[in-house]
Ligand SMILES: Nc1ncnc2c1ncn2[C@@H]1O[C@H](COP(=O)(O)OP(=O)(O)OP(=O)(O)O)[C@@H](O)[C@H]1O
Ligand SMILES: [Fe+2]
């Protein structure tokens with residue numbers, strides 16, 4: 001990740017430093033909407049990166065120097081994008097556009113809601129972490145890292161973020177499709193997770209909530225890799241895309257912007273693993289690694305099994321909805337299913353998921 | 361209680377009230393002009409308040425359409441001064457009920473047989489009384505307990521008289537005074553609205569529609585309606601009991617877990633407003649009853665679909681985009697959303713719209729919009745619109761903003777935020 005190999009031992013950064021922009025020569029404008037980031041020497045450079053990139057690299061290096069491993073999601077746990085590229089292309093060539101418009105719109109909204117990370121209530125680190133966290137990324141979550149992440153996802157002031165960029169990719173690639181009017185309904189139905197139990201009731205609700213949120217976002221961002229590849233293939237395919245080059249480029253910009261998100265979340269969670277977490281009254285202490293690993297594994301297993309299943313069920317219904325003619329719907333559905341390679345979560349009964357690797 | 365249905369009496373009372381209101385305003389402007397001074401905000405506030413009180417008093421005495429008119433004024437914060445809105449919104453509260461014989465007559469006329477043949481029991485005391493109707497508890501031959509909402513028999517005639525009187529006054533008023541407010545379109549709107557609300561079959565249809573929409577959502581309940589025992593003037597429905605939605609003690613006594621309570625309630629209204637485009641537009645606390653399910657989670661029973669409203673296509677998405685762009689301070693996106701929602705500036709100067717949005721955001725608790733339309737913000741928006749009336753606001757937006765403000769009020773009573781953006785995701789655990 002440390003593509004900017006800047007020799008520096010600075011570990012403490014101000015909010016403004018973390019927001020600093022590179023000196024863009026040209027802004028990114030897509031679909032008439034000004035977005036974040038811009039071009040230097042003809043190459044796209046992600047927003048708010050002039051210092052943030054270096055800062056994350058420095059924290060990562062320190063982690064490695066301390067001999068601490070970093071959290072990663074191995075590829076085998078990452079479900080493939082669904083519908084896959086051949087399936088999606090098949091639908092488009094059959095003129096069944098709605099399911100893909102819907103999927104891309106939902107991605108744009110969910111990305112936008114990524115901004116809610118700025119509302120995470122931070123625990124009292126001084127009391128609830130035994131060791132000092134000076135000079136870690138943890139110490140910067142509330143003073144720049146979450147805010148920069150939020151702005152990248154939802155946009156800020158006159159600059160659009162990933163929400164607007166996904167909308168642009170959809171509109172450029174699928175030529176301004178009609179948005180199905182059940183998109184918001186879809187966001188609100190299903191996915192009810194039942195009553196959630198606290199995994200570590202001795203820790204403060206804020207501590208557990210923050211870790212759960214960060215693990216959740218990190219997993220989503222990791223899974224998103226497949227979504228980017230898929231979207232670049234599909235929207236970048238001149239046989240089905242209205243402007244293949246432009247649409248694929250927009251998705252590529254989004255993918256680049258996500259790199260620092262994965263990086264800082266990885267570093268922060270890995271730092272936490274190396275610390276001792278305490279209950280607010282100080283009577284209970286537990287190694288961070290135990291907490292992070294339990295929460296992380298639980299989230300990973302849940303998301304990697306439940307989502308692919310739900311997605312498959314949904315899309316089957318959607319295809320039926322999109323095609324009025326019964327026999328045509330059956331034919332399309334059959335071909336569509338044949339193109340599905342399927343997905344099984346590896347060893348579903350195994351309690352221990354190997355989520356950890358040492359830093360390279 | 362006896363209602364004066366005598367047309368002459370009603371006309372005179374209404375006319376007199378209108379005259380007093382008009383006179384108080386005139387006296388104020390004349391005295392300002394005489395003394396060559398700027399109008400004084402305090403004095404204006406006092407006159408607004410006295411006029412509002414006077415109208416309220418007349419409405420409560422005369423009942424009928426006037427109460428309904430006050431309720432409508434109470435929802436039109438975009439047009440009327442805040443003193444009017446606050447005072448006249450009190451017409452929502454309970455009024456003394458009418459006597460049992462009046463009610464029995466309606467039931468017997470509509471079903472063509474004695475009331476005890478329709479219901480095995482029928483409480484003489486009303487459960488509640490409002491402007492158009494009152495509700496009694498009764499029992500069916502099957503033993504089932506029901507709520508019977510019965511419309512007042514003379515209400516149509518009274519409405520007619522009141523509307524005519526108001527219309528005459530409005531015409532005279534327009535001739536007298538180069539008024540900035542033209543009441544006639546408002547009266548037209550009111551008349552259209554009342555005609556719909558007077559037909560209870562429409563209310564039953566709205567309830568049926570939403571019951572079907574929420575069939576898969578166990579946290580919402582809409583009382584079953586007995587179609588064969590409902591007419592244009594009578595609705596017979598399942599009797600529901602429950603705690604008041606904004607009463608923390610009653611909710612706790614009912615065993616309701618208050619964690620994530622508002623998020624659940626907001627999700628229900630979001631599903632109607634943002635996603636479905638057909639919604640219960642009157643979520644005042646009297647219209648939502650709450651019980652606990654087996655996990656102690658709230659089940660919300662919605663009643664009174666007299667004000668259910670269909671929203672135009674794309675409205676939900678437009679509203680979502682407006683909230684989202686306010687959250688991110690993205691002003692060009694705000695403008696797109698305002699336009700999508702049907703806001704118009706007469707001069708084409710869109711700065712006005714941004715000005716409104718900025719004032720609203722500034723009034724939120726944190727100085728940043730995070731998804732809750734508080735009453736303060738809605739008030740601020742309507743103040744801004746009144747002060748700079750070059751903007752025309754779509755009626756649908758007014759209704760939705762009012763519904764969100766009512767929900768925010770419920771949240772306030774419980775110390776929770778009524779965040780519409782938060783509630784957009786799947787059910788909180
Ligand atoms: N199904 C029911 N079960 C129990 N009580 C009911 C039921 N329906 C109505 N009520 C009671 O009657 C009151 C008035 O009913 P409703 O709100 O339908 O009348 P309304 O004339 O539209 O009143 P308003 O406009 O003031 O809300 C309710 O607040 C409630 O207390
Ligand atoms: Fe993103």
Ligand SMILES: [Fe+2]
Nearest residue numbers: 114221258261
């Ligand atoms: Fe991201």
